[in-house]
Amino acid sequence: MDAPLPWLAPYRDAPLDARVLVPSSKSLTNRALVLAALADGPSVVSRPLGSRDTTLMADGLTALGATVERTPGAWTVSPGLRTSPSPVTVDCGLAGTVMRFLPAVAALGSGAVVFDGDERARERPMGTTISSLRALGVHVEDEERSRLPFTVHGTGGVDGGVLEVDASASSQFVSALLLAAPRFAAGLDLRHVGASLPSLPHVDMTVAELRRRGVAVDDSEPDRWHVLPGPVESLDMEIEPDLSNAGVFIGAALVTGGRVAVRRWPERTQQAGDAWHRIVEAFGGSSARDDSTSDGDMVFTAGPELRGVDLDLHDVGELTPVVAAVAALAQGPSHLHGIAHLRGHETDRLAALATEINRLGGEVTETDDGLHVVPRPLHGEVFRTYHDHRMAHAAVVLGLRVPELFVENVKTTVKTYPNFAPVWERLVA
Structure with a gap:
């Protein structure tokens, strides 16, 4: 079967103001x-x-x-x-x-x-x-x-x-x-x-x-x-929204200087994606619950400037691709560390992120346990995903600020987010 044609990621020159319900965890x-x-x-x-x-x-x-x-x-x-x-x-x-x-x-x-x-x-x-x-x-x-x-x-x-x-x-x-x-x-x-x-x-x-x-x-x-040892009791349960998948929309708000409300954000959770609160704050933004909505929205808002960050992502490594994309568009260098284990994920995510961002004109260096990101002017190119859904999320966040950025095999996002591409187009275009 022929590989799908690269997909043109939407570019946006205005702040994002959106409300989204992400798929379940x-x-x-x-x-x-x-x-x-x-x-x-x-x-x-x-x-x-x-x-x-x-x-x-x-x-x-x-x-x-x-x-x-x-x-x-x-x-x-x-x-x-x-x-x-x-x-x-x-x-x-x-x-x-x-x-x-x-x-x-x-x-x-x-x-x-x-x-x-x-x-x-x-x-x-x-x-x-x-x-x-x-x-x-x-x-x-x-x-x-x-x-x-x-x-x-x-x-x-x-x-x-x-x-x-x-x-x-x-x-x-x-x-x-x-x-x-x-x-x-x-x-x-x-x-x-x-x-x-x-x-x-x-x-x-x-x-x-x-x-x-x-x-x-x-x-x-x-x-x-x-x-x-003992029985496992049967339990009827409702699955929370996937807070890691919410990260791509939060990243969009940060890089466009806008805001995004994520619906049904749980008040208490063990999900790694709950770390987006501290990550957004590190980049200069803020988060707050909107209790006026029936869905319990969590609103993430970009700050006046997109600061570089120094983040230990050891416990939340799956968030790294979007964090790295945001860092590549920040106003100062960033150091992401504690994530050597990402070399054994769907792809070697550290090598993949460094390779693809650098092909766009960026300056990303692998360290023993992470990435050093120095923002540089980026240009359009085909961003390869390596069959990794999180790499596709990193690509579309970059595409919001980099014209003519094409994503190779955006359909890899079906791993955890069915119909991601059309949802993204409707939300940010």
Whole structure:
């Protein structure tokens, strides 16, 4: 199939003033689906994100024995685990949550499950998933690749117990084990050893969702999670808007000197995207809740100047591409750090951002754990996305201030934001 033609990103020479409702959270949707598949009864997930990543998760759970009935606005999940010895394949696409969450679920069932995905997925680090399952007594075949594809041979259960892992490459390795841990015979006493754990809010989200379903989790000690064995209670829940996806619109407000109201922003959340409050303030802007609206709008407003920033994004690395795009248009240099782990994301995001912004005339230098961004006059060019939805978000933010900027494969945004391109055009054009 021919690659899609590059898409001309809308340019805007006036401040943005908009109100937007972003799709539901991928992180919450996929955690809710996994826990519903392991629960003690059916669960209804309302307002789920319908995207490539969540579809792959639902399809994967179905292959592993659950039933997912999908209707507009709500998915009903009936739990179940495989009892058939015949092998099945789970397509992970490029979804980290699928390739890392579902192997532990597969180990709880019976039979062989082959995990594979996109070409880039075969480059993503999976050694911690494989070694962790082996340490728990699960038979995994990977031909010593420590990458996709690999095969998990479930024998109807996992003993659990004490386990040490080095999850410094991705917090998803911790969340994956925690989600399945209540179904382990002895639960799980999980301890992270190694460099600082990245994206900790995602682990906090996992723990919060376990507790909402009656699972006992002790996380009082840093880098240690003790999950007691027991039932996972069924739970009907509504998914919050994806605050990370809101970042592209917040970035638009910042670079155009405008404002954006994000509808249904939760008052309390474990989402990493809630960090946009402090990020906007660092760039010289502000945020405030508009209680006059029924949807609980959060309004982000640009300041009188777009300042350079010095930001530790270790816990919220997924926000880096849009932050880097905003920094490239700021009035002073920026230093983004704590994000060495982004080299193992959908693409090497540090190298990709430096390469693409520099091709536009920018000055971005990779450091050991981040990026140094010096604003320069930018010119139009094709901005490559590397099949990474966050790279596409960075591109369209730059396109607001850089004429004739074309985005290669903007459709990669369907990973977490269906119909993003037409929504963006309507909002900013």
